[in-house]
Amino acid sequence: MSTTTADEVTLSAECTLAQRPEYEDLHRECRQITDVPLPHSNGLLLIKRCGCGCHWSGGAS
Numbered sequence: 893m894s895t896t897t898a899d900e901v902t903l904s905a906e907c908t909l910a911q912r913p914e915y916e917d918l919h920r921e922c923r924q925i926t927d928v929p930l931p932h933s934n935g936l937l938l939i940k941r942c943g944c945g946c947h948w949s950g951g952a953s
């Protein structure tokens with residue numbers, strides 16, 4: 893009983909496509925970096941933010 897379920901990562905359409913070698917530029921097109929709550933509801937998300945690694949901050953440049 894040591895099955896660990898990885899957190900589900902939601903990727904935007906852009907970043908999903910950007911996983912393909914020839915579509916890497918699409919990472920730039922992704923604007924889905926914040927959670928969008930569903931109006932008139934508490935806690936429900938209309939759009940979950942993109943979990944793609946290209947949005948991770950912390951790079952020194």
Ligand SMILES: [Zn+2]
Pocket residue numbers: 903904906907919922923924942943944946947
């Ligand atoms: Zn993204």
Ligand SMILES: [Zn+2]
Pocket residue numbers: 906907910918919922944945946947
């Ligand atoms: Zn991305």
